[in-house]
Amino acid sequence: EVQLVESGGGLVKPGGSLRLSCAASGFTFTTYSMNWVRQTPGKGLEWVSSISTTSDYIYYADSVKGRFTISRDNAKNSLYLQMNSLRAEDTAVYYCARGHPVDYWGQGTLVTVSS
Protein backbone atom coordinates (compact mmCIF):
# COMPACT_ATOMS: atom_id res chain seq x y z
CA GLU A 1 0.00 0.00 0.00
CA VAL A 2 1.33 3.40 -1.00
CA GLN A 3 1.84 5.66 1.99
CA LEU A 4 3.06 9.25 2.14
CA VAL A 5 3.37 10.65 5.65
CA GLU A 6 4.20 14.32 6.12
CA SER A 7 5.66 15.84 9.26
CA GLY A 8 7.26 19.07 10.41
CA GLY A 9 4.33 21.47 10.20
CA GLY A 10 3.44 23.85 12.98
CA LEU A 11 3.19 27.47 14.07
CA VAL A 12 6.01 29.81 13.05
CA LYS A 13 6.45 33.57 13.15
CA PRO A 14 6.76 35.61 9.94
CA GLY A 15 10.32 35.47 8.70
CA GLY A 16 10.90 32.11 10.36
CA SER A 17 11.80 28.73 8.90
CA LEU A 18 10.38 25.21 8.87
CA ARG A 19 11.47 21.96 7.28
CA LEU A 20 8.78 19.58 6.11
CA SER A 21 9.49 15.89 5.63
CA CYS A 22 7.60 13.18 3.79
CA ALA A 23 8.24 9.51 4.45
CA ALA A 24 7.30 7.31 1.52
CA SER A 25 6.58 3.60 1.59
CA GLY A 26 4.79 0.91 -0.37
CA PHE A 27 6.38 1.73 -3.73
CA THR A 28 9.75 2.13 -5.39
CA PHE A 29 10.53 5.71 -4.42
CA THR A 30 13.42 6.08 -6.86
CA THR A 31 11.14 5.64 -9.88
CA TYR A 32 8.78 8.54 -9.15
CA SER A 33 9.10 12.28 -9.36
CA MET A 34 7.72 13.96 -6.23
CA ASN A 35 5.91 17.17 -5.46
CA TRP A 36 4.65 19.53 -2.80
CA VAL A 37 1.19 21.01 -3.22
CA ARG A 38 -0.48 23.31 -0.71
CA GLN A 39 -4.03 24.24 0.11
CA THR A 40 -5.07 27.34 1.98
CA PRO A 41 -7.76 26.56 4.56
CA GLY A 42 -11.10 26.72 2.78
CA LYS A 43 -9.50 27.52 -0.55
CA GLY A 44 -8.13 25.73 -3.56
CA LEU A 45 -4.97 23.87 -4.44
CA GLU A 46 -1.63 25.46 -5.36
CA TRP A 47 1.36 23.58 -6.76
CA VAL A 48 4.54 24.51 -4.86
CA SER A 49 7.47 22.47 -6.18
CA SER A 50 8.51 19.32 -8.04
CA ILE A 51 11.69 17.23 -8.11
CA SER A 52 12.71 14.53 -10.57
CA THR A 53 13.78 11.02 -9.61
CA THR A 54 17.50 11.84 -9.37
CA SER A 55 17.05 15.50 -8.38
CA ASP A 56 18.33 16.65 -11.78
CA TYR A 57 15.23 18.68 -12.48
CA ILE A 58 13.65 20.96 -9.88
CA TYR A 59 10.82 23.43 -10.34
CA TYR A 60 9.23 26.04 -8.07
CA ALA A 61 6.17 28.24 -8.11
CA ASP A 62 7.09 31.90 -8.45
CA SER A 63 5.45 32.55 -5.07
CA VAL A 64 8.10 30.45 -3.26
CA LYS A 65 11.14 30.71 -5.54
CA GLY A 66 14.21 31.82 -3.62
CA ARG A 67 12.62 31.00 -0.25
CA PHE A 68 11.76 27.29 -0.45
CA THR A 69 14.07 24.39 -1.35
CA ILE A 70 12.85 20.93 -2.32
CA SER A 71 15.11 17.91 -1.91
CA ARG A 72 14.93 14.15 -1.66
CA ASP A 73 16.98 11.33 -0.15
CA ASN A 74 16.41 8.20 -2.20
CA ALA A 75 18.32 6.07 0.32
CA LYS A 76 15.82 7.08 2.99
CA ASN A 77 12.70 7.16 0.76
CA SER A 78 12.13 10.71 1.89
CA LEU A 79 11.11 14.06 0.41
CA TYR A 80 11.79 17.41 2.05
CA LEU A 81 10.77 21.06 1.79
CA GLN A 82 12.94 23.65 3.49
CA MET A 83 10.87 26.79 3.93
CA ASN A 84 12.64 30.05 4.81
CA SER A 85 11.48 33.67 5.10
CA LEU A 86 7.95 32.47 5.76
CA ARG A 87 5.05 34.84 5.20
CA ALA A 88 1.45 34.87 6.39
CA GLU A 89 0.33 33.88 2.90
CA ASP A 90 2.32 30.65 3.18
CA THR A 91 -0.19 29.44 5.77
CA ALA A 92 -1.68 26.26 4.31
CA VAL A 93 -1.90 22.49 4.48
CA TYR A 94 1.13 21.13 2.65
CA TYR A 95 0.70 17.84 0.81
CA CYS A 96 3.44 15.51 -0.30
CA ALA A 97 2.33 14.11 -3.66
CA ARG A 98 3.67 11.37 -5.92
CA GLY A 99 4.13 11.36 -9.64
CA HIS A 100 3.46 13.26 -12.83
CA PRO A 101 0.52 13.71 -12.73
CA VAL A 102 -0.04 13.23 -9.02
CA ASP A 103 -1.59 9.85 -8.33
CA TYR A 104 -1.17 9.67 -4.55
CA TRP A 105 -1.30 12.33 -1.89
CA GLY A 106 -0.31 12.32 1.75
CA GLN A 107 -2.77 13.51 4.38
CA GLY A 108 -1.03 16.85 4.68
CA THR A 109 0.66 18.87 7.41
CA LEU A 110 -0.57 22.29 8.51
CA VAL A 111 1.80 25.23 8.44
CA THR A 112 0.61 28.38 10.19
CA VAL A 113 2.62 31.59 9.84
CA SER A 114 1.49 34.11 12.42
CA SER A 115 2.93 36.42 15.03
Place this chain on the structure above:
Amino acid sequence: DSQMTQSPSTLSASVGDRVTITCRASQSITNWLAWYQQKAGEAPKLLIYKASTLETGVPSRFSGSGSGTEFSLTISSLQPDDSATYYCQQYNSYPWTFGQGTRVEIK
Protein backbone atom coordinates in the same frame (compact mmCIF):
# COMPACT_ATOMS: atom_id res chain seq x y z
CA ASP B 1 1.47 30.23 -17.38
CA SER B 2 -1.63 28.23 -18.25
CA GLN B 3 -4.58 29.49 -16.23
CA MET B 4 -7.39 27.00 -15.59
CA THR B 5 -10.99 28.18 -15.29
CA GLN B 6 -13.66 25.80 -14.00
CA SER B 7 -17.41 26.16 -14.17
CA PRO B 8 -19.71 26.11 -12.40
CA SER B 9 -18.24 26.89 -8.99
CA THR B 10 -21.12 25.08 -7.28
CA LEU B 11 -23.51 22.50 -8.65
CA SER B 12 -26.58 21.01 -6.94
CA ALA B 13 -28.17 17.91 -8.46
CA SER B 14 -30.24 14.89 -7.53
CA VAL B 15 -29.16 11.28 -7.21
CA GLY B 16 -29.20 9.72 -10.66
CA ASP B 17 -28.66 12.98 -12.54
CA ARG B 18 -26.00 13.39 -15.21
CA VAL B 19 -23.68 16.24 -14.28
CA THR B 20 -20.90 17.91 -16.22
CA ILE B 21 -18.10 20.17 -15.02
CA THR B 22 -16.07 22.14 -17.53
CA CYS B 23 -12.49 23.33 -17.40
CA ARG B 24 -10.92 25.81 -19.79
CA ALA B 25 -7.20 26.40 -20.21
CA SER B 26 -5.83 29.81 -21.20
CA GLN B 27 -3.59 28.12 -23.78
CA SER B 28 -3.39 24.68 -25.32
CA ILE B 29 -2.34 21.94 -22.93
CA THR B 30 -2.95 19.15 -25.52
CA ASN B 31 -4.41 16.41 -23.29
CA TRP B 32 -2.23 16.83 -20.20
CA LEU B 33 -5.14 17.32 -17.83
CA ALA B 34 -6.12 15.56 -14.62
CA TRP B 35 -9.29 15.61 -12.56
CA TYR B 36 -9.29 15.18 -8.77
CA GLN B 37 -12.03 14.62 -6.21
CA GLN B 38 -11.63 16.02 -2.72
CA LYS B 39 -14.01 15.22 0.11
CA ALA B 40 -14.15 17.35 3.25
CA GLY B 41 -11.16 16.77 5.50
CA GLU B 42 -9.43 14.45 3.04
CA ALA B 43 -6.61 14.66 0.54
CA PRO B 44 -7.50 14.88 -3.15
CA LYS B 45 -7.95 11.66 -5.10
CA LEU B 46 -7.01 11.20 -8.76
CA LEU B 47 -10.01 10.34 -10.94
CA ILE B 48 -8.84 10.90 -14.52
CA TYR B 49 -5.53 11.66 -16.22
CA LYS B 50 -4.52 12.47 -19.78
CA ALA B 51 -7.95 14.10 -20.09
CA SER B 52 -9.91 10.88 -20.50
CA THR B 53 -8.08 7.94 -18.91
CA LEU B 54 -9.86 6.58 -15.85
CA GLU B 55 -7.59 5.88 -12.89
CA THR B 56 -7.67 2.29 -11.66
CA GLY B 57 -10.48 1.69 -9.18
CA VAL B 58 -12.50 4.77 -10.08
CA PRO B 59 -16.16 3.99 -10.87
CA SER B 60 -17.06 3.97 -14.55
CA ARG B 61 -19.76 6.61 -14.04
CA PHE B 62 -16.89 9.13 -14.14
CA SER B 63 -15.59 10.11 -17.56
CA GLY B 64 -13.43 12.85 -19.00
CA SER B 65 -13.18 14.38 -22.44
CA GLY B 66 -11.60 17.23 -24.34
CA SER B 67 -8.28 18.41 -25.73
CA GLY B 68 -6.47 21.64 -26.40
CA THR B 69 -8.20 24.18 -24.18
CA GLU B 70 -11.66 22.74 -23.46
CA PHE B 71 -12.25 19.82 -21.12
CA SER B 72 -15.08 18.28 -19.18
CA LEU B 73 -15.71 15.81 -16.39
CA THR B 74 -19.03 13.96 -16.48
CA ILE B 75 -20.69 11.89 -13.80
CA SER B 76 -23.26 9.80 -15.68
CA SER B 77 -25.46 8.97 -12.68
CA LEU B 78 -24.77 11.03 -9.56
CA GLN B 79 -24.45 9.05 -6.33
CA PRO B 80 -24.54 10.26 -2.71
CA ASP B 81 -20.84 9.37 -2.35
CA ASP B 82 -20.00 11.86 -5.13
CA SER B 83 -20.62 14.85 -2.88
CA ALA B 84 -17.22 16.56 -3.00
CA THR B 85 -15.19 19.31 -4.61
CA TYR B 86 -13.68 18.55 -8.01
CA TYR B 87 -10.52 20.15 -9.40
CA CYS B 88 -8.96 20.10 -12.83
CA GLN B 89 -5.18 20.49 -13.15
CA GLN B 90 -2.86 20.96 -16.10
CA TYR B 91 0.51 19.22 -16.11
CA ASN B 92 1.55 20.19 -19.62
CA SER B 93 4.12 22.66 -18.33
CA TYR B 94 5.40 24.22 -15.13
CA PRO B 95 4.02 25.91 -13.18
CA TRP B 96 1.30 23.30 -12.77
CA THR B 97 -2.02 25.03 -12.25
CA PHE B 98 -5.37 23.99 -10.81
CA GLY B 99 -8.86 25.16 -11.48
CA GLN B 100 -10.60 26.90 -8.60
CA GLY B 101 -12.80 23.88 -7.90
CA THR B 102 -16.43 22.86 -8.36
CA ARG B 103 -18.42 21.91 -5.30
CA VAL B 104 -21.00 19.21 -6.08
CA GLU B 105 -23.92 19.00 -3.70
CA ILE B 106 -26.65 16.36 -3.59
CA LYS B 107 -30.20 17.75 -3.46
